[in-house]
Amino acid sequence: MSEPERGLYIVLVSLHGLIRGHDMELGRDADTGGQVLYVVELARALARHPQVERVDLLTRRVIDQKVSPDYAEPVEDLGEGARIVRIPFGPRRYLRKEVLWPHLDSFVDNALQHLRGVGRTPDLVHSHYADAGLAGARLAQLLGVPLVHTGHSLGREKRRRLLEKGLSEESVESQYNMSRRIEAEEIALGNASLVVVSTQQEVETQYSAYENYHPKRKRVIPPGVDLSRFHPPRRGEPDPPIAAELARFLRHPARPMILALSRPDERKNIATLVRAYGENAELRQAANLVVVAGNRDDITQMDTGARRVLRQLLLDIDRYDLYGRVAYPKHHKAADVPDLYRLAARRKGVFVNPALTEPFGLTLIEAAGCGLPLVATEDGGPRDIIANCRNGTLVNPLDADAIATALLKGLTDPRRWRQWSDNGIRGAHRHYTWESHVASYLKSVRRVLREGKPRRREPGRVKSRLPSIDRLLVCGLDNTLVGGDEGALRTLVERLRASGGRVGFGVATGRSTDAALKLLRQHDIPVPDVLISGVGSEIHYSGRQSQDPGWYRHIDYRWDPEALRAAMKKIPGLRPQPAREQSIHKISYLVDPAAWPGLTKVRAHLRRLDLHAKLIYSFDAFLDILPVRASKGLALRYLANKWGLPLERMLVAGDSGNDEEMLGGSVLGVVVANYSGELEHLRDDPRVYFAAGDHAAGILEAIDHYDFLGDVRLPDEEAEAS
Incomplete structure (x- = not known):
């Protein structure tokens, strides 16, 4: 097939931190660092390419008096077809990334709404970091497009380093939500058609720790840098304004500078750098130390991690009596950063990055472009950078003596300094x-876009009355719609009939289509307008009359049932369910809980074999294996997108963990009183109503709570979250 005439539409997703296209507040906090600069510059660079028509960088909309109103603007033009699009999700106020997890479903739903307004499906979704990886995987699944992922930093590596520093497993988990982050990374890696990494070292030593480690999908593509701002100092140019700010701290401001520039984050290892400087008299005599660690007004008002790092910095300066030798300015602007590099280069200084691990090291490239030699951590991207540019040396970031020795090596040999400086500029x-x-x-993306064609012929055309409705009630079947008071069920059916044709009725169940329809007949429940059956593996309209062909094709992506069955034969404690419970897109087993190794180990087994599937374990007895794009929650959103049904006008009723994905995001949810405990954590979600009545009585209660058959009353999420 010939290439389409119009260019690519690429959606980038980067959710945490504060993102804007000008005066970036890099270093403001642990969430607003190099990734922010990377995604904005990537968006602009992609949009400049003639093969690309449009780039949308999706991030979080923030309305908070504590931050600039820029972050509340829904759209910001980056020029040449690139835009920042700020999607509202969760509370309006600024949140650190560790507490964004519960709100990611809302991002996905609202991002889909934005894309419907664009009127064009993107050619691919490119997610950045674990939170966007999880959301991007789901967005790509719903859109039926490839996922490209960039990790930036990885949870398994971060956890390893933090444990090495002496933190306990419990503190790492509580502070960083690490298990959730690592599982999000596994999901992103399992769904990604392409993983863009900055260095080969990332592939071999960091990504290799994951169950979804498949090097064939990794591409090493070093990030670009806009070097127009990062040039060597020019002869005769005066000192920049930031020089006067540094001079306030220094007894001999003209001495060479050891420059460190990073967020106030424990991973940046500022404390070891200060110790290296403080304990080496020769180094203190040879150069001043300049630590630019973000911006601050009042340390006591900063987040816990930044507060701890900066307090330790001040204590170490006092401990080693470094007054007059160390500069630690409170504020700097983005425009000051190139000036800092050039000032250090003019004074024959060195740039140092002592981070515990550095996935790439954007500041190293910037410093190199300004002619400033490097001393950098041996863990991560600096290996490739210094190998390519030959402009410095690597050090063990935990060895303070080695850091001091390396810094002296760069500062005390003028010939070596000049060679490193020249090499860095060229490299x-x-x-x-x-x-x-x-x-x-x-080049890599075009290869991905040629792959993944459907392999099976799809069913026929769709007949549905969904285009004529303006709201939809979707109920779980067993223990939600049926199983309780038959009188309440009769009342529910009559209220739906009396509402006229504008209210649609749907059922979502783990049962097969035939078994579900049989149960509905037994309880004299009308045939639903839409039936999501087989745990989301099939969608039918008006009973069995019409199967959705798009969903059939959509979930066939990466589905290899023969290989999955072969892999599962090696798992003890499993027995295939009867043939009536199996389907083209569902493989089902009976589970002996005492004999099988558990869900986590089975999932890891399939991931290592590069088999793509979704595992659903229920009632300590049943295991269903589905395509990665299949689930009741994804099917519901597919229907919303296909038929133009706003999720805010869907009322979803459930009772168990299998219903959780349906209940999240922008829909109106109800958990009936006879629910199982795995849904208890949803009580904090303002869009999930916990009914006092069980089964159909609870559904009736929710209809009144939301005025679902009237004007539809939406909850005030901000009021309930505060």
């Missing part, structure tokens, strides 16, 4: 431009 321009990055990126 940065040769290896790290956005033009070369985008060319490699699009």
Whole structure:
């Protein structure tokens, strides 16, 4: 097939931190760092390429008096077809990334609404970091497009380093929500058709720790840098304004500078750098130390991690009596960053990055472009950067003596300093431009877009009355719609009939289509307008009259039932369910809880074999294996997108963990009183109503609570979250 005439539409997703296209507040906090600069510059560079028509960078909309009103603007134009689109989800106020997890379903739903307004399905979704990876995987599943993922930093590596520093498993988990982050990364890696990494070291030593480690889908594409701002100092130019700010701290401001520039984050390892400087008299005599660790007004008002890092910095300066030798300015602007590099280069200084691990090291490229030699951590991207540019040396970030020795090596040999400076300028321009990055990126993307064609013929055309409705009630079947007071069930059926044709009725169940329809007949329940059966593996309209062909094709993506059955034969404690419970897109087993190894180990087994499936374990007795794009929750959102049904006008009723995905996001949810305990944590969700009545009585209660048959009353999420 020939290439389409119009260019690519690419959606980038980067959710945490504060993102805008000008005056970036890099270092403001642990969430607003190099990733922010990377995604904005990537969006602009992609949009400049003639093969790309449009780039939307989706991030979080923040309405908070504590931050700039820029972050509340729904859209910001980046020029040449690139835009920042801020999607509202969760409370309006600014939140750190560790507490964004419960709100990601709302992002997905609202992002879908934005994309419907665009009127064009993107060609791919590119997610950045674990939170966007989880949301991006779901968004790509719903849109039926490839996922590209960039991790930026990885949870397993971070956990390893934090444990090495002496933190306990419990503190790492409570502070960083680490298990949830690592599972999100596994999901992103399992769904991604392409994983873009900055260095080969990332592939071999960091991604290899994951169950979904499949090097064939990794592409090493070093990030680009806009080097127009990062050039060497020019002869005769005066000191920049930031020099006067540094001079306030320094007894001999003209001495060479050891420059460190990072967020006030424990991973950046500022404390070890200060110890290296403080304990080496020769180094203290040879150079001043300049630590630019974000911006601050009042340390006591900063988040816990930043507060701890900056307090330790001040204590170490006092401990080693470094007054007059160390500068630690409170504020700097984005425009000051190139000036800092050039000032350090003019004074024959060195740039140091002592981070515990550095996935890439954007600041190293910027410093190199300004002619500033490097001393950098041996863990991560600096290996490739210094190998390419030959402009510095690597160190063990936990060895303070080795850091001091390396810094002296760069500061005390003028010939070596000049060679490293010249090499860095040439190497940065040769290896790290956005033009070369985008060319490699699009070559890999085009290969991905040619893959993944459907393999089976789909069913026939769809007949449905969903286009004529303006709201939809969707109920779980067993223990939600049926199983309780038959009188309440009769009342529910009559209220739906009396509402006229504008209210649709749907059922979502783990049962097969035939078994579900049989149960509905037994209880004299009308045939639903839409039936999601087989745990989301099938969608039918008006009973069995019409199967949705798009859903059939959509979930066939990466589905290999023969290989899955072969892999599952090696798992003890499993027995295939009867043939009537199996289908083209569902493999079902009976489970002996005492004999099988557990869901986590089975999932890891399939991931290592590069088999893509969704595992659903229920009632300590049943295991269903579905395509990665199949579930009751994804099916519901597919219906909303296909038929133009606003999720805010869907009322979803459930009782168990299998219903959780349906209940999240923008829909109106109800948990009936006879629910199982795994749904208890949803009580904090303002869009999930916990009914006092069980089964159909609870559904009736929710209809009144939301005025669902009237004007539809939406909850005030901000009021309930405060």
